[in-house]
Amino acid sequence: MKIRVGFGYDVHKLGVGEELWIGGIHVPHSKGSIGHSDGDVLIHAICDALLGAANMRDIGFHFPDTSDDYKGIDSKILLKRTIEIIRNKGFEIGNIDSTICLEKPKLKYLIPEMQSVLANVLSIDSEDIAIKATTTEKLGFVGTQEGIAAYATVLIQKD
Known part of the structure; x- marks a missing residue:
C-alpha cells in the first residue's frame, strides 16, 4: 500500500456585502469571502x-482564477472534481484534518454540518473529516x- 500526506492552505479577504461560505455551507455574517469562486x-x-x-x-493549476x-462557482464542484482527479490516479482518502482561522463568527455549532456536507461530496465517512476553528487572538x-x-x-492511500 502506498500512503501519501498532503498539506493545503488558503486565504481570502473579507468584505461587506459578500456571502461567507465555509466547508460547503453558507455562514450568516456581515462579511463574506472575496474570491473568484465562492471563496x-x-x-x-x-x-x-x-x-x-x-x-x-x-x-490554481486545475481551476485557474483567470478562467x-x-x-462564482460553488467550491463543492471543485472538490468533487478534485476527488475525481485523485481517484483516477488510484488514490482514496484516509482522513482529513483541517483548521479554519476566523475571528468572527464562531463556528463550533456549524462544524458537524460542514463535516456532513464534505463527507457527502467526497463519499467518505464524516468521522474521517476533522474540522477545527480558531481565532488569532486579534x-x-x-x-x-x-x-x-x-x-x-x-492522508491518501493507494493499494
Missing part, C-alpha cells in the same frame, strides 16, 4: 492538500477581521 477557504485548502498529496499540482468557467489580518484562512492536511 470557500476550507474547501480550497482541502483541494490543495489532496492535489499535493497525489503530486497533481494545485487548485470565466470558475467565476492578531494579523484574521484578527482584525480583514480575512479568513484555512489549513488542511490529508
Whole structure:
C-alpha cells in the first residue's frame, strides 16, 4: 500500500456585502469571502492538500482564477472534481484534518454540518473529516477581521 500526506492552505479577504461560505455551507455574517469562486477557504485548502498529496499540482493549476468557467462557482464542484482527479490516479482518502482561522463568527455549532456536507461530496465517512476553528487572538489580518484562512492536511492511500 502506498500512503501519501498532503498539506493545503488558503486565504481570502473579507468584505461587506459578500456571502461567507465555509466547508460547503453558507455562514450568516456581515462579511463574506472575496474570491473568484465562492471563496470557500476550507474547501480550497482541502483541494490543495489532496492535489499535493497525489503530486497533481494545485487548485490554481486545475481551476485557474483567470478562467470565466470558475467565476462564482460553488467550491463543492471543485472538490468533487478534485476527488475525481485523485481517484483516477488510484488514490482514496484516509482522513482529513483541517483548521479554519476566523475571528468572527464562531463556528463550533456549524462544524458537524460542514463535516456532513464534505463527507457527502467526497463519499467518505464524516468521522474521517476533522474540522477545527480558531481565532488569532486579534492578531494579523484574521484578527482584525480583514480575512479568513484555512489549513488542511490529508492522508491518501493507494493499494
